[in-house]
Amino acid sequence: MFGVRIHGRGGQGVVTxxxxxxxxxxxxxxxxxxxxxxxxxxxxxxxxxxCRIAEREIRTREPVSQPDALVVQDPTLLxxxxxxxxxxxxxxxxxxxxxxxDELGLGEWTRNFRHERLLTVPASDxxxxxxxxMRPNAAMLGGLARLTGIVTLESVCSAIAERFxxxxxxxxxxxxxxxxxxxxxxxxxSVGA
Amino acid sequence: xxxxxxxxxxVAHAVALCRPEVIPAYPISPQTHIVExxxxxxxxxxxxxxxxxxxxxxxAAMSVAIGASATGARTYTAxxxxxxxxxxxxxxxxxxxxxxxxxxxxxxxxGAPINIWNDHSDSMSQRDSGxxxxxxxxxxEAIDTHIxxxxxxxxxxxxxxxxxxxxxxxxxxERVDVPSQEQVDRFxxxxxxxxxxxxxxxxxxxxxxxxxxxxxxxxLAHVKQAQALDLIPELARELDxxxxxxxxxxxxGYRLQDAETVIVxxxxxxxxxxxxxxxxxxxxVKVGALGIxxxxxxxxxxxxxxLAGAARVVVIEKALAVGIGGIVSQDxxxxxxxxxxxxxxxxxxxxxxxxxxxxxxxxxxxxxxxxLAELTFLDLNAELVExxxxxxxxxRRSGPHAENMLRDIGxxxxxxx
Numbered sequence: 001m002f003g004v005r006i007h008g009r010g011g012q013g014v015v016t017x018x019x020x021x022x023x024x025x026x027x028x029x030x031x032x033x034x035x036x037x038x039x040x041x042x043x044x045x046x047x048x049x050x051c052r053i054a055e056r057e058i059r060t061r062e063p064v065s066q067p068d069a070l071v072v073q074d075p076t077l078l079x080x081x082x083x084x085x086x087x088x089x090x091x092x093x094x095x096x097x098x099x100x101x102d103e104l105g106l107g108e109w110t111r112n113f114r115h116e117r118l119l120t121v122p123a124s125d126x127x128x129x130x131x132x133x134m135r136p137n138a139a140m141l142g143g144l145a146r147l148t149g150i151v152t153l154e155s156v157c158s159a160i161a162e163r164f165x166x167x168x169x170x171x172x173x174x175x176x177x178x179x180x181x182x183x184x185x186x187x188x189x190s191v192g193a
Numbered sequence: 194x195x196x197x198x199x200x201x202x203x204v205a206h207a208v209a210l211c212r213p214e215v216i217p218a219y220p221i222s223p224q225t226h227i228v229e230x231x232x233x234x235x236x237x238x239x240x241x242x243x244x245x246x247x248x249x250x251x252x253a254a255m256s257v258a259i260g261a262s263a264t265g266a267r268t269y270t271a272x273x274x275x276x277x278x279x280x281x282x283x284x285x286x287x288x289x290x291x292x293x294x295x296x297x298x299x300x301x302x303x304g305a306p307i308n309i310w311n312d313h314s315d316s317m318s319q320r321d322s323g324x325x326x327x328x329x330x331x332x333x334e335a336i337d338t339h340i341x342x343x344x345x346x347x348x349x350x351x352x353x354x355x356x357x358x359x360x361x362x363x364x365x366x367e368r369v370d371v372p373s374q375e376q377v378d379r380f381x382x383x384x385x386x387x388x389x390x391x392x393x394x395x396x397x398x399x400x401x402x403x404x405x406x407x408x409x410x411x412x413l414a415h416v417k418q419a420q421a422l423d424l425i426p427e428l429a430r431e432l433d434x435x436x437x438x439x440x441x442x443x444x445x446g447y448r449l450q451d452a453e454t455v456i457v458x459x460x461x462x463x464x465x466x467x468x469x470x471x472x473x474x475x476x477x478v479k480v481g482a483l484g485i486x487x488x489x490x491x492x493x494x495x496x497x498x499x500l501a502g503a504a505r506v507v508v509i510e511k512a513l514a515v516g517i518g519g520i521v522s523q524d525x526x527x528x529x530x531x532x533x534x535x536x537x538x539x540x541x542x543x544x545x546x547x548x549x550x551x552x553x554x555x556x557x558x559x560x561x562x563x564x565l566a567e568l569t570f571l572d573l574n575a576e577l578v579e580x581x582x583x584x585x586x587x588x589r590r591s592g593p594h595a596e597n598m599l600r601d602i603g604x605x606x607x608x609x610x
Contacts, residue, residue, distance in 0.1 A: 018366070019199070019366045022197055022366045022367070023197050023366070026197035026368055027197075031367075031368055032197065032366070032367070032368070033365060033366065033367045034365065034366040034367075035360070035361070035364055035365040035366070036360075036364055058367070058464075059331075059463075059464030059465070059467050059468050060464055060465045060468045060550065061358075061361050061365075061461050061462065061464050061465050061548075062465050062547045062548065062549045062550060063547050065549065
């Protein structure tokens with residue numbers, strides 16, 4: 001079982017992100033469960049969503065408290081919400097930011113985790129260019145797919161194509177592919193080092 | 194066909210496959226997506242012939258449902274929480290008149306304090322309303338149970354509530370197998386009413402009944418509802434044959450063989466409980482679970498049989514009967530009769546508090562160690578309660594409880610994160 005927790009703000013498509021990820025896993029013939037943290041939905045308020053992916057039926061209904069991977073769609077949450085709470089020591093983190101972990105003031109924190117699994121991508125910039133708006137939910141899943149391998153980039157793209165209307169889907173897929181490339185480039189550099 | 198769907202959407206599809214003819218509904222979280230889905234299907238003509246009536250309140254929703262059902266239309270609605278409470282008077286009329294309305298309850302807490310999250314307070318408050326109540330564990334079970342519910346309701350001429358955990362199920366995306374129209378049609382024929390308002394053969398439905406026959410009419414309601422105890426397993430077996438999967442009947446046991454400790458629960462928490470049981474079993478702990486699907490009528494005999502070998506029973510309840518404690522536990526006590534098996538009531542998951550496997554494990558360990566009280570509240574922050582009690586002792590005008598306690602934990606107004 002692989003658990004993902006997604007942090008963002010109301011209006012950024014946090015709940016949709018978890019649903020898309022579950023759809024990507026479903027298309028690979030796997031079991032997946034996505035659900036929101038059920039807050040009173042307000043634009044701008046911190047929102048959390050969850051996704052579990054497994055090879056067999058998922059029975060548990062509790063929130064993902066010890067995630068294998070974290071997606072932070074909005075870096076302004078880093079010092080407002082305990083986004084890293086419960087992250088497994090070998091867990092993955094993908095943060096939407098133009099800065100690295102050190103610049104974000106997280107250098108100290110990263111010591112206990114595997115550096116090559118902690119990445120940032122400038123998803124807002126990428127989305128602004130491809131989509132014309134800063135809703136980085138679908139795009140970051142491209143990066144997550146490349147970072148973790150939990151689903152393929154192609155499954156993420158076909159989930160986006162299934163869920164979004166045609167034009168918007170194309171633009172989101174382009175953004176997801178660019179996020180994946182950015183992640184791949186960083187992974188290459190990290191392996192090289 | 195296998196699909197990855199939101200629970201509400203899955204239920205909307207299942208209900209549409211049952212060919213309802215009238216759907217009066219009023220939106221309330223977390224039920225809204227279900228009736229939104231159905232209204233969209235009516236608008237596009239995907240669900241036809243069907244009239245979707247956007248009524249002005251839940252009281253109106255149930256009143257219109259009663260009228261529609263009495264004229265022979267297959268009738269469906271959905272609600273939750275305060276919405277269910279608002280329709281209570283009409284709810285008793287629907288059951289008293291014997292109208293086979295099917296209604297989804299997207300289980301949600303009741304205020305005050307206002308809370309939109311899940312527990313079973315709403316449907317449990319209507320356990321004596323004369324409606325059949327079925328609780329589901331997963332979205333697949335929600336789909337299948339709605340199909341069964343229409344057949345059950347119309348066969349007995351009684352209304353049925355299908356209770357599914359709000360948000361936890363209604364807002365969860367998971368894999369479900371949505372039956373084909375042909376499969377559902379094979380199981381569910383067009384509605385053939387046992388009583389109908391028809392201008393060509395006028396009758397009265399809803400006469401005043403005095404002391405001369407009121408007891409008998411009520412007793413008949415009891416006898417009729419009890420018929421569901423035979424009919425549910427029968428229909429479930431028939432539906433198994435059509436859908437090719439196991440429905441479970443009135444109750445469902447999980448690893449009950451040789452279980453010394455049995456956890457009893459209703460609804461989606463059973464999934465988390467089953468995972469916790471697997472972990473305990475790996476360590477040799479003899480623990481199992483009993484899921485109660487049919488809560489009304491209550492399957493006394495099946496529960497008694499399932500608990501016969503248990504040394505202790507732990508009932509996990511998502512509702513609180515203030516002043517006594519458990520609700521389901523009372524029925525479990527009746528089922529166990531003169532047996533000396535201790536029954537522990539655990540109030541859990543109120544107002545959306547997650548029931549975690551870690552808490553369940555501690556609970557099971559406590560039960561085995563003989564440390565579990567007759568009534569406990571899972572993960573209760575006793576210190577928070579004590580601080581508020583202290584304030585009320587120190588100062589007469591100590592202020593509103595809920596606001597005081599939120600301030601203590603540093604929250605202004607927010608949900609669990």
